[in-house]
Amino acid sequence: MTPTAKDDADLVRRLRDGEEAAFRDLVRSSHRALVGVALAYVGSHAAAEEVVQETWTAVVSQLDRFEGRSSLRTWIGAILVNRARTRAVRDKRTIPFSSLAPEESADVEPERFTPGGVWGQPPRRAPDGPEDLALRKEAREAIDRELQTLPETQRTVVVLRDVEGWTSEEVCNVLGVSETNQRVLLHRGRMRLRAALERFQAGDL
Amino acid sequence: MFLCRKTYQHMTDADEGALKGWTLFWYRFHLSTCPHCRTGRKQLLQSLAVARALPAEEVPPAVEEAALAAFRQSRQKL
Numbered sequence: 051m052t053p054t055a056k057d058d059a060d061l062v063r064r065l066r067d068g069e070e071a072a073f074r075d076l077v078r079s080s081h082r083a084l085v086g087v088a089l090a091y092v093g094s095h096a097a098a099e100e101v102v103q104e105t106w107t108a109v110v111s112q113l114d115r116f117e118g119r120s121s122l123r124t125w126i127g128a129i130l131v132n133r134a135r136t137r138a139v140r141d142k143r144t145i146p147f148s149s150l151a152p153e154e155s156a157d158v159e160p161e162r163f164t165p166g167g168v169w170g171q172p173p174r175r176a177p178d179g180p181e182d183l184a185l186r187k188e189a190r191e192a193i194d195r196e197l198q199t200l201p202e203t204q205r206t207v208v209v210l211r212d213v214e215g216w217t218s219e220e221v222c223n224v225l226g227v228s229e230t231n232q233r234v235l236l237h238r239g240r241m242r243l244r245a246a247l248e249r250f251q252a253g254d255l
Numbered sequence: 256m257f258l259c260r261k262t263y264q265h266m267t268d269a270d271e272g273a274l275k276g277w278t279l280f281w282y283r284f285h286l287s288t289c290p291h292c293r294t295g296r297k298q299l300l301q302s303l304a305v306a307r308a309l310p311a312e313e314v315p316p317a318v319e320e321a322a323l324a325a326f327r328q329s330r331q332k333l
Contacts, residue, residue: 068330070323077322082312099318106322110329157264167258172291173298183301184308193305212306218271229273237267240299247302 052217058122065113077106080123083216084130086209087224090146090202091134101137105130120223123216127224146203147225154203154234158241173244176251189250196246204239211236212243257285262292266299 053061064072084105088098108129116125138145157163162171183189197205197213206225210216222232257265262285268274269282286292 065326068327070326073326074319074323077319078311078314081314081318085312099315103318103321106318107325110322110326113329157260159263160260163260163263167260169259169291173295175294176298176301184304189305190309193302194309197306197309208306212303213309215307233267233271233273236271237264240267240303241263243302243306244295244299247298247305251298 052215053121053123055118055121059118062113062116062118062122073110080126083123083210083214084126086206086214087127087130088134090206091131091138091143092141093143093202097137097141098134101130101134104133108133121220124220124223127220131224131226146206147227147231150231150234154238158238159245173248174252183247189247192246192250193243196243200239200242204235204242207232207235208239208243212240257281259285259289259292262286262289263295266296 061072061076065076081102084102085095085098088101088105089095092098092101105126109126112129116122120128135145162169164170197208200208207221210221210224211218218229218232221227222229225232227235262282265274265278265282269279274282286296
């Protein structure tokens with residue numbers, strides 16, 4: 051659920067009052083999103099966690115400057131991206147999200163469609179029967195495995211939007227991408243997850 | 256006119272509110288008439304539901320403690 055401006059204001063007040071439990075909860079609830087963004091810039095999990103650690107140091111020192119003009123997580127995300135970019139430049143890595151690679155704009159799974167534009171290999175139907183896939187550990191593992199194999203930019207957008215529930219505006223503001231580019235990355239990542247679930251349901255995974 | 260490939264390529268655009276007017280109409284029309292595209296859409300929604308249910312990533316104790324230490328120090332300075 052997206053925190054409201056009031057939720058943010060309440061949390062920031064508690065943080066400014068020195069409430070450690072609130073800060074600990076914030077660190078824990080933000081970890082996956084922040085590591086996900088950092089990974090797109092720095093390439094290794096260890097480096098991403100270092101960037102996240104630096105980010106928290108910066109966040110607590112700048113807390114009194116948060117004015118609520120953006121959501122708290124956008125503000126924290128922007129601090130992290132600054133840190134991550136600095137680290138990427140230092141490590142001579144390419145800055146992600148500056149533009150889409152040409153292959154990102156191509157059709158997704160074109161081989162599954164006929165030249166006429168209809169399904170040549172239709173999605174395999176899942177077996178009928180009541181089941182809540184989200185509750186099944188194997189299904190979650192299959193989706194998580196696919197998520198880890200996505201290109202970094204797609205993974206970051208899918209994690210922020212679909213796992214962490216960030217809004218499109220928050221993602222675009224933090225990553226510095228256009229709405230259109232964000233949608234392209236999201237679509238490609240989502241369709242990879244769909245295909246992974248299809249293989250899982252067909253017993254291929 | 257929306258056939259399967261176009262419908263598939265525009266699913267996220269539709270979900271994000273980027274399709275309008277007749278484009279949106281034909282997208283929805285095709286989805287309502289094509290069982291294959293409906294299967295694909297159902298799988299997409301299921302995969303997103305599974306993604307939302309992924310367990311939270313554990314914060315390494317060293318990262319959490321370092322963050323807390325910085326927090327305590329910043330509040331003491333005030």
